[in-house]
Structure formats: structure tokens, C-alpha cells
Amino acid sequence: MATRDAPTPAIEILEDSDEITLAELSRTCRIHAEWVVELVEEGVVEPLPSGRSQWRFSSASIVRVQKAQRLHRDLGLNMPGVALALQLLDRIEELEAHLRARSQTPPPEDAE
């Protein structure tokens, strides 16, 4: 196996506040814009509220769209299935983080 070092690459933090266009989102995720439209219709991603007629998305949408793609492709989920799966996965993540963050109680001991 060969090893080669790459220089420090330019990085982009995917933030909720950075905006990208529908075209940029489609291109980055390598999908048709129509598919993004379907995801919007299902509520998987939402365009940022703006007065503009053209949709703008947060750059954080990129990973969400990619996850939706993988679930669709790998598990054969249809669009409503993808939407539900993402919602439930979010909720699980939230609950797990909440559990981790709140106080750690020691395991129960038998009293009687």
C-alpha cells in the first residue's frame, strides 16, 4: 500500500447559516434538482425563508440530502419512508445526547 501526504486542504464547515442555491445543492450531492424538489415537498429539507423567488438552502442541507439518498438507494425507502426515517433518527440522536448530558445516576441496586 502506498502512502502519500496531502497538504492541509481548504475546509468548509457546513453551517446552518450559510446559503447555497438549489443548483449548488444538486451539483454537490450529484442529483437532479427534481429530486431535491421532492425532498422539499416531503419536508426532508426546507429552503431558507427569504423573499427571493429562487430557493436558498443552508449548507448543512448537503449532508441531510446525502443521507436521504443513501437511505433511498441502500434500503429501498420511498420518499415518505425516507422522511420518517430521518425524523426518527434525529429524535434518537437528540434523546441519546440528552441522556448523556444529564446527570449520570449509578446503576440500581437490589434493596430487598
Added chain:
Amino acid sequence: MEYKDYYKILGVERSATQDEIKRAYRKLARTYHPDVSKEADAETKFKEAGEAYEVLKDPEKRAAYDELGANWQQGQDFRAPPNWDAGFEFRGGGYTEADPSQFSDFFDSLFGGARGGRSGQFTGAREFHAQGQDHHAKVVIDLQDAFDGAKRTITLRAPEVDDEGHVIVKDRTLSVTIPKGVREGQHIRLAGQGSPGMGRGKAGDLYLEVRFAPDPLYRVEGKDVYLDLPVAPWEAALGASVKTPTPTGPVMLKIPPGTTQGRTMRLKGRGIPGSPAGDMHAVIKIVLPPADNEKAKELYQQMEREMPFDPRAGLGV
């Protein structure tokens, strides 16, 4: 090389029907898909199941595989005999949407020829262009790194296609700067750092998901940081000014008199940096001095005698 028992991987009998095989695969796929499962080996299990299904779902391949494995025994080293597939016709263009470069050496030794990716056939007479695949990886940082920023070196192993059309695995190291204020679950995109493209195709992207390693003191939820703050009973009852650690240095925290167990004191802006910054929450934990000597026991007994106190008054017993 190691023989792969595809029936075992899917958890079915060798006599399983095609329906049973499909059901078994689907259950495993749902369970171990890397977006669904957090287990460390989820991706491996998912890919293994996929490879097993790829072979067993196709009656032709399944028959070929069965014939081959009939005489193999657990633990034996495996080598496919030459011309082993003589007498079986492989129809069809190869694989559905499965990505053959993801399959094991074992699979390649049986079915690789059908892929047409072997050296003789990939002479470059026909140019092949494709964009490289995106990569997803996790990068684990310490909580302190979210406050200070950090440089991390990550090593990726990625399959590449060399000039002769062979798929080889290469190791790459990258130096990534983690900026201050990064949150758990956030993604960092490094354009062009995924798999290289083929022909004139451009390279894919690399996505890193940020996760925090467990911290000895603090727990993180989103932008906020939680700390269990132990206090003595007299500090809680009478109030006190208590030196409290925070990720950005200790502070004096005022505990009001009559503080009860579990009370949470919020230190605004002392969570993960950002605009707005998160908060730190100090969760009060009243800790009892141990009654492990005569003097201590005496003091407790004195409290019992002289402080009328029924903690269970509200329980109706």
C-alpha cells in the same frame, strides 16, 4: 484466502428459499446500515450482508457458489479451482447497482471475471471517465478542541483505480484544522478530498462528522456543557461561594441558601463558543460527608436529635 459462508452471514439455512434470503438480507440491511446503526462494525456487516445477498439472490450465482462450497469445511483455506465455473453461464451485464469494488477478495476470486475489470480487458482502448466517490468519516475531538480549535491528522484508506485498471487501496493522511466553536454532529466538507476520479472525472468530496470524545468532567448537548457540581450539605443549606471549573477557567459560583439536590445553575455564555455561545449548566449534587469516625457519627446523631426533619412526610406512610 478465507472462504465466506454467505448463508451464515445472512443467518439462513443452505436450503433457504429465495424469499427467505431476501427477507434475511433486508432485515440485516436495515439493522446495520451505517446511517442507522452506531455500532463500530456496522459498515462492515452491512457490506458483508450486501455481498452475500448479491450472490445468493441470483439463482445462477447461488448454484455456482453452492457447488463450489459443497466440499469445503470450516477452517480450510480456500482456492477456487481453475475453470470452476465451466458449465455455468453468467448472463446479464454483471451487477445491479452493487459496487463491485466494495466486495471481498473471495467474491472477486469467484465472480471477478464477469466484471471485466481484470487487467487484460481494461487496456484503456476505451476511455472511462467518472467522478470519484465521496467519502464520509468521523473525526473525534476533545471538548477542549471546540474551545481552542485543533489540528487533526486523519488517515484514510481509499480504493483507487491505477493505470492498468486494477483497484488498489491507498492510505492518505490529511491535516485538518478544526475551528473553534464546532459542535457535535456538525460536518466539515473538504472538496476534492474524496476518491480521485477516473479519466477526466474530478475527485469526490470528503465529509467529516465531528464527534466529541467523552470528557472526564463535562458532558455536551448541542452547544451547552453540563457539569455535576458536588456541594456539602451546609453549602447547600446555608448558601456558599464555590470555586467551579469551566472549560474556559474556574469561576466563583454563588450557591443560594436552601439549594436542593439537582438544582441547575446556568452560566451564560460558558458553553461552546459561537454567536451566540452555548451555556454551561452546573448541576448541584449534594454529597454527604461519610460517617466513618466517631466524631462524624456523633455530629450526625446530634443533627438527628436536634433538627426535627421528616423527609418522607409527603409520602403518606
